[in-house]
Amino acid sequence: MSKYWSDVVHKLTPYVPGEQPKINNLVKLNTNENPYGPSQKVIEALKLEAAETLRLYPDPNSDALKAAIAKVHHLDSSQVFVGNGSDEVLAHVFQALLKHDLPLLFPDITYSFYPVYCGLYDINYQTIPLAEDFGICVEDYNKPNGGIIFPNPNAPTGMPLPLAKIEWLLQNNTESVVVIDEAYVDFGTESAVTLVNQYPNLLVTHTLSKARSLAGLRVGYALGSVELIEALVRVKDSFNSYPIDRFASAGAVAAMLDTDYFDETCAKVIATREALIKDLVSLGFDVLPSGANFIFAKHQTRDGAELSSALREHNIIVRHFKSPSRIAPYLRITIGTDVQSELLLKALRAILS
Numbered sequence: 001m002s003k004y005w006s007d008v009v010h011k012l013t014p015y016v017p018g019e020q021p022k023i024n025n026l027v028k029l030n031t032n033e034n035p036y037g038p039s040q041k042v043i044e045a046l047k048l049e050a051a052e053t054l055r056l057y058p059d060p061n062s063d064a065l066k067a068a069i070a071k072v073h074h075l076d077s078s079q080v081f082v083g084n085g086s087d088e089v090l091a092h093v094f095q096a097l098l099k100h101d102l103p104l105l106f107p108d109i110t111y112s113f114y115p116v117y118c119g120l121y122d123i124n125y126q127t128i129p130l131a132e133d134f135g136i137c138v139e140d141y142n143k144p145n146g147g148i149i150f151p152n153p154n155a156p157t158g159m160p161l162p163l164a165k166i167e168w169l170l171q172n173n174t175e176s177v178v179v180i181d182e183a184y185v186d187f188g189t190e191s192a193v194t195l196v197n198q199y200p201n202l203l204v205t206h207t208l209s210k211a212r213s214l215a216g217l218r219v220g221y222a223l224g225s226v227e228l229i230e231a232l233v234r235v236k237d238s239f240n241s242y243p244i245d246r247f248a249s250a251g252a253v254a255a256m257l258d259t260d261y262f263d264e265t266c267a268k269v270i271a272t273r274e275a276l277i278k279d280l281v282s283l284g285f286d287v288l289p290s291g292a293n294f295i296f297a298k299h300q301t302r303d304g305a306e307l308s309s310a311l312r313e314h315n316i317i318v319r320h321f322k323s324p325s326r327i328a329p330y331l332r333i334t335i336g337t338d339v340q341s342e343l344l345l346k347a348l349r350a351i352l353s
């Protein structure tokens, strides 16, 4: 606390990201990064970008990147907004589209950055409890609101919501913006991008940090109607005109256009996930259905916190959330390579024996 701080800073409870420990040979299954590196085409594009042109500012409108994203999603560039990671895109979304008199609605168990943005921008919000089975009941959001946001698949549960449920919500909620945060959608969840042309109040956010293996480059984007995108551009141009630097643009364009590599690595992650779920079930874990590159699993007899620290002794880190108490028994485990799954299972067998 300091007398020099503004009131809002005194009241902030900042987001706590997953650890990035500097330990060798760690099996790092805690922050949902992709176990495979980015496409070779990304590396080549980045090398070409290390040039004299770095003295110049990048394109403030990121036209090349928007064109690549629009091409992949069969939309127009005017329906694309890009930012420094989807966290920055989301921050602008909260300020530009979700701050109204009526409360913003999101699940009680979800991405823990949402309440942080509400604190930063002084947004009134209400959390809607997940159902007993941890699913999102869209009917519970059918009430006056200043906006609705949730991830699909949800985090940290990994549970996917069928597209028909999202469409029902859009049909019944026309007066405020519905944001679907699709950070993990490419690992087997139906995307709502196909609904963007039909619903002017739908905004879908994506990241290149997960399925495109570029968490280190910091690129995310939003897809929606021209009027929603314009609101985001207004906030961005009142904050930072150049969120996408020359490297980020070159690497992200290459990653978006290398769809073969993207399909191949997503398929590998999904196959590893399905095999790991079977093995964990045989070790006495209950695993929630996952459409993501992580799973949410609880052991039938052993405590989540205890298992998480025991795994650390074996140089394996997973994510454990102490609160709310309903999820305290669970571990959120990022899907790694098949070799990393084997190391995890070996460690768990030793811990559980």
Ligand SMILES: Cc1ncc(COP(=O)(O)O)c(C=O)c1O
Pocket: 031, 032, 084, 085, 086, 087, 088, 111, 151, 155, 181, 183, 206, 207, 208, 209, 215, 219, 220
């Ligand atoms: C649900 C969800 N949305 C958005 C993000 C932000 O991703 P990034 O800022 O890396 O694009 C994350 C990161 O883990 C996430 O879990």
